[in-house]
Amino acid sequence: MCTVVLAGLGVVLPAPAASAATVDTGASYVLVNRNSGKALDIDGSATAAGARITQRTRDDRSSQQWQFADAGGGYYRIKSKHSTMVLTFPSTADGTGLVQRTDTGRPGQQFRLADAAGGDVRLLSRAGGKAVDVLNSSTADGARVVQLPGSGDTSQRWQLVELDADTTPPTAPADPRTSNLTCTGVTLSWSASSDDTGVAFYDVYHDGQLMKSVPGTALSAELTVVPGVTWGLYVNARDAAGNVSQASATVPVTVPQCQADTEPPTTPGGVTATASGTTVTVRWTAATDNVGVTGYEILRDGTAAGSTSGATTFTDSGLAADTRYQYQVRARDAQGNRSASSTPVAVTTGASCATALCSVTRVTTETDLPWGLTTLPDGQALYSRRDTFEIVRLDPATGTKTVVGRMPDVAGTDGEGGVLGLAVAADFSADPWLYVMHTSATDNRVVRVRYTGGVLTGSPQVLLTGIPRNKYHNGGRLRFGPDGKLYLSTGDGQNGAWAQDLTSLAGKVLRINPDGSIPSDNPFGTAVWSYGHRNPQGLAFDSQGRLWEQEFGNSVMDETNLIVRGGNYGWPACEGTTGSCANPGFVAPKHTYPVAEGSCSGIAVVRDALYIACERGMRLYRAVISGDTLTDVQQYLNGTYGRLRTVEPSADGGLWLTTTNHGDKDSIPNNSNESILKVELGR
Structure with a gap:
């Protein structure tokens, strides 16, 4: 031995x-x-x-x-x-x-x-x-x-x-707790996991982002934190064979500021507002602060219209035509002190839309997270309520909502699991299957269920099982391709090694036939179409039949990828363009975003423009697809509606857009306050 x-x-x-x-x-x-x-x-x-x-x-x-x-x-x-x-x-x-x-x-x-x-x-x-x-x-x-x-x-x-044929993961660490909290650090402790061969590592996360790994003999970790943030801390156990436990419970921590500060920033000056059709651009000169300005809030007619994290320009889109608006700006610092509002400036919008995004209408609100959404041939939309496990039909004309069924065998993850992506095939009218990706008690899986007479009927037919699940990193988007195949995005289950392991379904883009069988032209003889992904949640096809993918980074970069058959996208060696990315076998992203301006989930393609919905970035990106590149990247709705989760094409050539502002990091039903928005597009 x-x-x-x-x-x-x-x-x-x-x-x-x-x-x-x-x-x-x-x-x-x-x-x-x-x-x-x-x-x-x-x-x-x-x-x-x-x-x-x-x-x-x-x-x-x-x-x-x-x-x-x-x-x-x-x-x-x-x-x-x-x-x-x-x-x-x-x-x-x-x-x-x-x-x-x-x-x-x-x-x-x-x-x-x-x-x-x-x-x-x-x-x-x-x-x-x-x-x-x-x-x-x-x-x-x-x-x-x-x-x-x-x-x-x-x-x-x-x-x-x-190597031992060890396939049994450790038990979840128990009793996570914090101590020694300061403005720059905290200690997270837990009770030991058990494993048939022994715990080799503990991996500590906040809100899905890996912070630190410690040996399996350690039962605590000293963590570096950021003043003023509120994070959810938890820990996973991992054995030598790479089996990862389910996560511990989440411990919320609110980090204090390093110094008391009651002095507000100065009032922003030089505010101007210029209209282009139904879009207004507001500009101002920077404020000052005794510690530091962290952002600006923009008021439209006295009500918050959006925010920036430091930029001194803001684009307000989707306004009414021929309408007078009044804008003010105020600065804020890290401790929430706000300046007085600037002197109001007025502007009148043009007679018609002259930009890419013309109007935004709140069709309905939701008390649970609207995660997946798909449009039926008659223009109605179906969406999933992630934590109640329900499927809802939405009439875009009236905002009427009808629960059409509840998915069985679904389990939350005390994080981002539940009922996730939805899709219907092009032949839905003749063969009305609704395809659903959801988390079960043991895995992530794809099923399909009949939608007839306006309700879900019969028992779901299981198409694909064995996709690793965890508190975060479940992926979850479904999209039918022009080839009639079903594509799905899967997260790495909080185990980066799985993303490079072709025997695992985690950290991949998968491709299956509508009946769940494996297409004969898949590159590895399995459901795997591409690999080396961390937590992809956006899939969309362009007019050339090419698949675009949106992927969460850990702490540095998010990325938009153009997916190629059998491609390796580099995770965990490479995050965006950082890390060990020089390997010629890795496929480079087509665009990257700082995580603070991204954390983007859903994507949609309309008239070969790619729309990207971002959570932490609280904005909608629009990029023109030009050849195999993304050009003219613009930002819309920056802070206007908060965190954005899902964006999907609508039947009338516009977009559906959903928010994810409350309760998106737990599995508690009906603790949200979300909007489902309809976006009218222009040029």
């Missing part, structure tokens, strides 16, 4: 070793180099043929997991659990680099396991008889793995560490 130290975490775990005589063709192994102590890995976790093989610090990610298939004559084909390709030497020359390629059975893909000292093995190529070696006996991450004549050096010796 050997031991393995998880680098940087101080956790020592038992790890069984295999020899040439005991290799199990039904098991998965990590191949650890005796000289460097690092694991055989696919560079950048690539899945493409020809990707090079390197060594990397062991973390048991799927690209470090290998299976041995008997090739006859004492030789094995060594298959990646991540890419399903096999280790290959393209030639017999000294120094030839090891790569992965589709299994064709040729000798350069077959290896003999020769016993070496200390229970290690040497991997000898059948084609040239040469040994798998780390180039120049390097101990660095990323060092190339090559073939060289057998020497017996430790750089040619490999330890075969069999």
Whole structure:
């Protein structure tokens, strides 16, 4: 029995070793180099043929997991659990680099396991008889793995560490609690989770954003906080096999300011208001404050119309034509002190709309979160009430709401789970299925249920199960493509490794047939269409049939992606354009947004303009799709209606838009106060 130290975490775990005589063709192994102590890995976790093989610090990610298939004559084909390709030497020359390629059975893909000292093995190529070696006996991450004549050096010796088939996650940590709260820090403590093999890590989050990971021996974490914020803190447990627990309960914490401040900012000056059709642009000069101005509030006719987080310009859209409005601006600081309102300025809108967004009408209000929304062929809309598990029909002309059914077998997550995305296919009139993605007690899943006579009828038909769930990061959007296939976005279940694991449905864009079967042209023979996603919640097709996706970042960047078949979008190595994004196998985003100005959920395409609804950013972005880029990115409704969740095309060429201002971080029914808005679009 050997031991393995998880680098940087101080956790020592038992790890069984295999020899040439005991290799199990039904098991998965990590191949650890005796000289460097690092694991055989696919560079950048690539899945493409020809990707090079390197060594990397062991973390048991799927690209470090290998299976041995008997090739006859004492030789094995060594298959990646991540890419399903096999280790290959393209030639017999000294120094030839090891790569992965589709299994064709040729000798350069077959290896003999020769016993070496200390229970290690040497991997000898059948084609040239040469040994798998780390180039120049390097101990660095990323060092190339090559073939060289057998020497017996430790750089040619490999330890075969069999991975336990551990699929049982730890229990959720209990009794989370805070102490030692200051304006810059807090201690979160909890009671230990239990696990059949032992807890390796605890991951601490606020509101879905990872803050810190600590070893499984720790039962507290010292956290850095931001003065003035209100966060929900919680913790997950994770074992050495990567199984992640469900989250603990949430502990709310309101961080005090670092100094008392009762002095308001100065009043903004130089306020102007200019009309362009039914849109007004308000500008002003910056206010000052003894500590610092944190934002501005814009008043229209004495009532709050929106806000900015520091910008000194505001666009007020969707106003009535030929109408006089009066605007004032006031500044605020971090402790909520507000300046006096500026001197009013008046402006009269034009006779007609001259901008992209013409008018916004509140069609109805909701006491529960309206999450998914889809338009029926008759122009009526169906939307989901996330935490009551109900489906509601909405008449856009009258605002009349009718509950058409309640989804069975749904469970909340004390976070962002429940009844999520909705979709109907193009043949709905002839074959009226409503497709629903929801959280159950054990997973996220996709079902379909008949909608006949204005109500849901019969029991739902389960199409896809086994999508990991957690408090946050459940994804949840559904969208039918022009190819008639159903696409769905799934979050990483708060386990970033799953996003790169092609055997997991988490952190992916999935594609299935309407009956739940797997299309024959999917890239990996599974439901996976693309991978390397953190928490995607927006899907939309443009006029060319291309799929756009909107994805939450952790703490730095959100991203808008153009999805390609089999594409790897980089999470968790890459967040937007930050992190280890240089890997040529990663697909770069088409646009990024600072999280403070984004946290965007839903997207919609109308006349090849992409509309993006943002929560923390409290705005609606509009971007023109030009080729494969996004241009002329504009912002609308900045702070006017608060946090925006879902945006969908309406039957009349406009948009539906829903808010998510209250109760969106728990599973409590009817504790919201939301709006469902109808947006009329212009040019």
